[in-house]
Amino acid sequence: MKVTVKLIGPFIYKAGFSEKVIDLEPGATVSKVILTLNLDSSRPHIVTRNGRAVAPTEQLEDGDRLVIAPIYSGG
Amino acid sequence: MYGWTGNILRIDLSHRIYKKESFDEKFALKWVGGRGFALKILWDELKPGIDPLGPENKLIIAVGPIAGIPAPNTGKTVVAAKSPLTGGYGDGNLGTRVTDQMRKAGYDVIIIEGKADNPTYLYIEDDKVEFLPASEIWGKGTYETQDWLYTRYGKGAGLLTIGQGGENLNLYAMIRSLEGRAGGRPGIGAVMGSKKLKAIVVKGSKPIPQADPEGMKKLGTEDLRKVQQIDRETGWSIQGTTGVLAWCNEVAALPVRNMRKTFHPEAWKIDGERLNAARVATYGCPNCTMRCGITILDHEGHKSELDYENIGMLGSNLEIFELDQVASLNYLCDDYGIDTISAGGTLAFYADAIDHGAIEGDFRFGDAEKAKELLRLAALRDGKLGNMLANGSLRMAREIGHGSEAYAMQVKGLEISAYNCKFIPGMALAYGTSPIGAHHKESWVITFEIKQTERGSYGPEKAAKVIELQRIRGGLFEFIVACRFPWIELGWDVKNYAIYFNKITGLNWTVEDFWKVADRIYSLMKFFWVREFPNWNRQMDYPPMVWFDPTNADKEGPIAGKILELDKYDRLLDYYYEQRGWDKRGIPTLKTAQELDLIEEATEVQKFTKLE
Numbered sequence: 001m002k003v004t005v006k007l008i009g010p011f012i013y014k015a016g017f018s019e020k021v022i023d024l025e026p027g028a029t030v031s032k033v034i035l036t037l038n039l040d041s042s043r044p045h046i047v048t049r050n051g052r053a054v055a056p057t058e059q060l061e062d063g064d065r066l067v068i069a070p071i072y073s074g075g
Numbered sequence: 076m077y078g079w080t081g082n083i084l085r086i087d088l089s090h091r092i093y094k095k096e097s098f099d100e101k102f103a104l105k106w107v108g109g110r111g112f113a114l115k116i117l118w119d120e121l122k123p124g125i126d127p128l129g130p131e132n133k134l135i136i137a138v139g140p141i142a143g144i145p146a147p148n149t150g151k152t153v154v155a156a157k158s159p160l161t162g163g164y165g166d167g168n169l170g171t172r173v174t175d176q177m178r179k180a181g182y183d184v185i186i187i188e189g190k191a192d193n194p195t196y197l198y199i200e201d202d203k204v205e206f207l208p209a210s211e212i213w214g215k216g217t218y219e220t221q222d223w224l225y226t227r228y229g230k231g232a233g234l235l236t237i238g239q240g241g242e243n244l245n246l247y248a249m250i251r252s253l254e255g256r257a258g259g260r261p262g263i264g265a266v267m268g269s270k271k272l273k274a275i276v277v278k279g280s281k282p283i284p285q286a287d288p289e290g291m292k293k294l295g296t297e298d299l300r301k302v303q304q305i306d307r308e309t310g311w312s313i314q315g316t317t318g319v320l321a322w323c324n325e326v327a328a329l330p331v332r333n334m335r336k337t338f339h340p341e342a343w344k345i346d347g348e349r350l351n352a353a354r355v356a357t358y359g360c361p362n363c364t365m366r367c368g369i370t371i372l373d374h375e376g377h378k379s380e381l382d383y384e385n386i387g388m389l390g391s392n393l394e395i396f397e398l399d400q401v402a403s404l405n406y407l408c409d410d411y412g413i414d415t416i417s418a419g420g421t422l423a424f425y426a427d428a429i430d431h432g433a434i435e436g437d438f439r440f441g442d443a444e445k446a447k448e449l450l451r452l453a454a455l456r457d458g459k460l461g462n463m464l465a466n467g468s469l470r471m472a473r474e475i476g477h478g479s480e481a482y483a484m485q486v487k488g489l490e491i492s493a494y495n496c497k498f499i500p501g502m503a504l505a506y507g508t509s510p511i512g513a514h515h516k517e518s519w520v521i522t523f524e525i526k527q528t529e530r531g532s533y534g535p536e537k538a539a540k541v542i543e544l545q546r547i548r549g550g551l552f553e554f555i556v557a558c559r560f561p562w563i564e565l566g567w568d569v570k571n572y573a574i575y576f577n578k579i580t581g582l583n584w585t586v587e588d589f590w591k592v593a594d595r596i597y598s599l600m601k602f603f604w605v606r607e608f609p610n611w612n613r614q615m616d617y618p619p620m621v622w623f624d625p626t627n628a629d630k631e632g633p634i635a636g637k638i639l640e641l642d643k644y645d646r647l648l649d650y651y652y653e654q655r656g657w658d659k660r661g662i663p664t665l666k667t668a669q670e671l672d673l674i675e676e677a678t679e680v681q682k683f684t685k686l687e
Binding site: 014046052053072 | 313348
């Protein structure tokens with residue numbers, strides 16, 4: 001299945017891209033994406049799926065948009 | 076007494092006199108510094124109902140015990156006065172060399188009162204104060220003013236200046252320092268301008284009194300390095316605060332078109348990635364290793380230092396997606412010395428009011444060149460339109476009518492900063508209960524709200540989180556006076572600040588002691604408002620009504636069809652008031668005043684309204 005991953009802020013420079021479509025096995029979870037991208041999951045972050053926050057264990061579906069962002073404090 | 080100089084410098088511009096006064100340990104321990112000192116002095120010394128732009132108002136400059144000490148990130152100073160924009164308590168903080176120079180000169184607080192006969196600037200060097208003519212710099216922007224002063228006093232001098240906005244009493248004029256630092260959103264720069272005070276220069280040469288100066292120096296220097304290392308590892312400074320724009324755009328929280336919309340397909344053009352790529356310099360505050368001032372060249376070739384609020388309010392909220400043009404608007408605001416947030420909010424309101432037929436005009440969303448002209452009119456109060464724009468969105472709405480107050484995006488008269496809470500109840504509460512009017516600096520709960528709660532819920536946990544963050548952000552960091560970024564952006568433990576505080580003061584405080592001071596300050600700030608507005612009611616803590624309007628709901632995207640619900644927001648306010656020990660009007664009760672050692676203040680406020 002194909003999932004669009006959008007990275008925010010410093011994650012862009014860790015993963016080497018800002019936004020791209022990635023291929024995943026059916027049933028892949030949010031954690032799997034973070035692992036695949038080699039992002040440090042121990043740092044505070046927030047993941048939204050189609051605009052709604054999701055847990056690491058949530059399974060993704062074809063066509064999802066996943067946004068991975070650090071926790072900001074707001075300007 | 077360690078940690079405080081114990082000195083207040085009182086300067087009377089009307090009579091061109093000054094004197095050094097002292098405060099005792101009891102005062103220091105009760106109010107700590109910064110916002111605490113400023114608030115208590117304004118409460119004690121201002122008569123209720125005074126004209127904020129009259130000589131009776133006082134401009135307070137205050138630092139705290141850890142301000143100016145080399146440690147993460149201690150380069151900030153608080154500026155405060157009765158706000159001409161809101162009529163209530165007003166303050167802000169900014170990074171400036173004044174912080175350490177003022178402490179080295181031997182002062183924790185400077186009180187400026189009266190009004191000069193002619194444009195004046197102050198030169199403060201240790202025990203000496205000079206009243207000097209500012210005729211050569213009156214009418215100049217802040218950049219030229221700073222250059223003029225640097226030429227005379229050197230780059231190491233602490234400077235606070237106003238631009239034409241402050242001189243012309245634009246109600247959201249700021250006080251400026253360094254390359255792009257500004258503080259005092261609720262018109263504190265206008266208060267300075269009303270006193271015909273163009274600038275303050277501070278130089279000091281004395282040691283800052285500390286209980287353990289060697290230990291603090293070692294610890295503070297080590298911790299600055301550690302924070303720098305964490306920043307490098309996480310990469311936070313690559314985009315600084317501007318990274319949040321892309322995220323707000325994804326989760327439908329971006330201010331677009333006077334906050335009518337919550338995201339925009341062209342937002343990427345002004346996001347942190349584009350800013351970082353266009354960067355020509357990076358600026359920051361003194362004692363900071365995570366400098367957030369990403370600087371690019373604007374449309375006219377000026378260096379313009381930007382953060383998220385600038386690109387959100389002068390970019391997406393005006394539907395201007397040309398980065399160099401957004402930088403131009405930001406440069407103009409900095410040079411005129413007016414607040415980018417209120418300027419963006421007020422211009423957006425004007426465009427929206429034209430769209431809705433409430434006023435005639437030729438300004439449209441997306442028109443950067445016209446926006447530049449409007450900023451000039453607002454800063455100079457040029458003509459009828461310039462005067463309206465200089466007064467902020469609420470006054471403008473009340474003047475033009477046609478129901479436009481519902482979409483003047485402000486609380487208590489202060490424009491909402493760059494988080495669109497169309498469907499974010501907890502953040503709307505944070506804006507509603509911010510003690511200077513809508514400002515994110517007091518409490519920023521969006522990520523908590525979206526990550527850890529049901530976004531559209533209105534439970535007591537959201538009120539609790541708002542209070543928790545207000546205690547840290549609007550409390551601790553405003554009274555010890557330091558930047559919150561190491562803590563909130565990099566996870567630097569807030570307990571470190573208790574360690575610094577104790578090393579400097581020789582005391583043995585815990586963070587719980589800080590929360591008590593924070594609660595005391597929040598309750599006295601509310602008393603200040605109530606004394607100015609004796610018919611106070613909970614509606615003063617409401618966000619703008621358009622956020623409750625079903626016709627304003629997004630038509631597409633993550634929050635399509637969703638809006639805030641007023642009855643539920645009221646319940647959320649109740650939770651907040653209950654947890655703070657305030658009554659249904661949002662006023663601290665007598666019991667709360669007793670618990671916070673505010674009996675004298677409660678007695679005073681009872682002259683204006685009965686406490687429960």
